[in-house]
Amino acid sequence: MxxxxxxxxxxxxxxxxxxxxxxxxxxxxxxxxxxxxxxxxxxxxxxxxxxxxxxxxxxxxxxxxxxxxxxxxxxxxxxxxxxxxxxxxxxxxxxxxxxxxxxxxxxxxxxxxxxxxxxxxxxxxxxxxxxxxxxxxxxxxxxxxxxxxxxxxxxxxxxxxxxxxxxxxxxxxxxxxxxxxxxxxxxxxxxxxxxxxxxxxxVRSYAAAAAADAVEQERISVAALMHDSVLAALIAAERASTPRERDLAVGMARDALTRLANADREAEEGPDEPVEPMFLVDGIREAALEHDVDIDLRIAIDPRAQTLPGRVARALVLAAAQAVVNAIEHAEGAGLHAEVTADDRRVVVRVIDAGEGFDVHAVPEDRLGISGSVVARVAAVGGQAKVRSSRRGTIVDLRWEYPR
Structure with missing residues (x-):
């Protein structure tokens, strides 16, 4: 050992x-x-x-x-x-x-x-x-x-x-x-x-000072990102008057959200080639194994389920992986399992634990574990992410619907 x-x-x-x-x-x-x-x-x-x-x-x-x-x-x-x-x-x-x-x-x-x-x-x-x-x-x-x-x-x-x-x-x-x-x-x-x-x-005093400086530098970087990217996207959306300008504003907003979601790690967009829904299952299982956790995966994939864009699949996998990490760190992996559901209309990924829960609204804004790595990452690809927590546990619900 x-x-x-x-x-x-x-x-x-x-x-x-x-x-x-x-x-x-x-x-x-x-x-x-x-x-x-x-x-x-x-x-x-x-x-x-x-x-x-x-x-x-x-x-x-x-x-x-x-x-x-x-x-x-x-x-x-x-x-x-x-x-x-x-x-x-x-x-x-x-x-x-x-x-x-x-x-x-x-x-x-x-x-x-x-x-x-x-x-x-x-x-x-x-x-x-x-x-x-x-x-x-x-x-x-x-x-x-x-x-x-x-x-x-x-x-x-x-x-x-x-x-x-x-x-x-x-x-x-x-x-x-x-x-x-x-x-x-x-x-x-x-x-x-x-x-x-x-x-x-x-040494501990120096380490504490270095950690405080790193947090401050992260806050400065996030502030600069918000100012340069998100604010610019909002201004572009406000001034958009034609369909082309609106499309450009939407693209700027998506790019800003993606950069914000990936502020805590090196994550590339990668190819956008369509992948099967099982890609989500394999990705979540591999992410859990990286933390020595053999996660219980409950799969319900309809045969009519369509392929989904690669960037969407990767965003869902990364968001689910962050939810697994949060469950391991804060709930010690109690009752941890994941559900992957897909049909011809939507893809749903849920990460559930049986920990003591937390107050979702009390999480500081500078903590990117939920707001950035989960919510913003899914929103960047046009999906929705909801976090519900109580004394009986926490549920992270990730949804993405196929365009109609």
């Missing part, structure tokens, strides 16, 4: 662009954490290789359990892919390593003078939570990991006063450093979110 997009006015905002700054900050955080963890990891690895503080078997097991996820997290952070699950694994595995530390060092001589290799990875485990854990859980890890280290270390070297003071200093130092790094990550994300929010609001 294609991702949804946010559309405002005339401007389409892709969903990924809404959080552009936040995504860049996440990528930077992942890279910085990866580089810092690599530096501390190399230092810890040198101390872990050949360490005599723990049993050799335990040394191999704990080293593999710790540095395996660490190496993968560093590589993923530099590449910018899949670093979150690997950071979560490291953040969960390292406290388990600290819990196993007293068992791994049991029965072996220990000195408080040299820190074990796990000491160098305390802040690696806490900063890994910045990439994956919620903020509250990050602070829990800032205290949990150093405290676990302090307990494991005192069990290893003994809990006399001097050792307690020394280990307590290490624990406090690790907690302070972890909190500082967590706060830096939180501040960067907060700034990125505010920047994204400000950017989105600016």
């Amino acid at each position: 294609a991702p949804e997009v946010a559309t405002t006015g005339m401007l389409t905002i892709p969903p990924d662009s809404t959080f552009f700054s936040r995504e860049r900050v996440e990528r930077i955080l992942a890279f910085v954490v990866a580089v810092g963890s690599a530096v501390l990891g190399v230092q810890a690895l040198f101390h872990a290789i050949g360490s005599v503080q723990e049993d050799p078997t335990w040394n191999i097991a704990l080293t593999a359990a710790t540095f395996g996820p660490l190496i993968l997290m560093v590589a993923a952070g530099v590449a910018g892919r899949f670093y979150r699950p690997l950071a979560a694994i490291l953040a969960i595995v390292f406290p388990l390593v600290l819990l196993a530390w007293p068992v791994a060092t049991a029965g072996r001589s220990a000195s408080a003078a040299g820190e074990p290799w796990v000491w160098y990875l305390l802040n690696v485990a806490t900063v890994a939570t910045v990439l994956v854990f919620p903020l509250m859980l990050q602070y829990v890890w800032c205290a949990l990991v150093p405290v676990l280290y302090g307990i494991a270390r005192l069990i290893q070297i003994g809990a006399d006063v001097e050792n307690v003071i020394q280990v307590s200093r290490q624990v406090v130092y690790a907690i302070i450093l972890a909190v500082v790094m967590t706060m830096i990550g939180w501040m960067l994300r907060l700034l990125a979110e505010r920047l994204d929010r400000t950017r989105e609001e600016a």
Whole structure:
């Protein structure tokens, strides 16, 4: 399924662009954490290789359990892919390593003078939570990991006063450093979110201004069209005194109505060759399918029905298509169906829906969906269009009679 997009006015905002700054900050955080963890990891690895503080078997097991996820997290952070699950694994595995530390060092001589290799990875485990854990859980890890280290270390070297003071200093130092790094990550994300929010609001404001300008330009174009075409046709009709002048005035009026009806879309007159009434059925069905609607078409075409001019058929199809679009947009297609009736006297097209209806007389004049695309379009070819709407639904009735 294609991702949804946010559309405002005339401007389409892709969903990924809404959080552009936040995504860049996440990528930077992942890279910085990866580089810092690599530096501390190399230092810890040198101390872990050949360490005599723990049993050799335990040394191999704990080293593999710790540095395996660490190496993968560093590589993923530099590449910018899949670093979150690997950071979560490291953040969960390292406290388990600290819990196993007293068992791994049991029965072996220990000195408080040299820190074990796990000491160098305390802040690696806490900063890994910045990439994956919620903020509250990050602070829990800032205290949990150093405290676990302090307990494991005192069990290893003994809990006399001097050792307690020394280990307590290490624990406090690790907690302070972890909190500082967590706060830096939180501040960067907060700034990125505010920047994204400000950017989105600016884009929406620009889109609203662009939409308002487009509406104003449309009004100006329609006003110019009314002035130049319709008014000229009315003046010509008023001054017509001969049959030829009246015919010319009628042609000017028809051309003006056609231009007004097609003001909202590119629609060509096309050839005027006669077409069968089934042309209406096929055209309405294709127009509905363009909007993913398989419309229910009820057909009643008399065998005596004559062909109708091509421009008339296209006008009826376009007007019916606009009525279908209106039903889809405003009535959600409830009870939508169409009727096509033709005999030797007239052609009738009805588009009916079962929506909540609307006040036909309250539609603004600058909305061309009904006045232009339906009424004026049918009137331009000598037909009639009526729109009736109530709480039980809306009926768009399009009629065209054969010349007698």
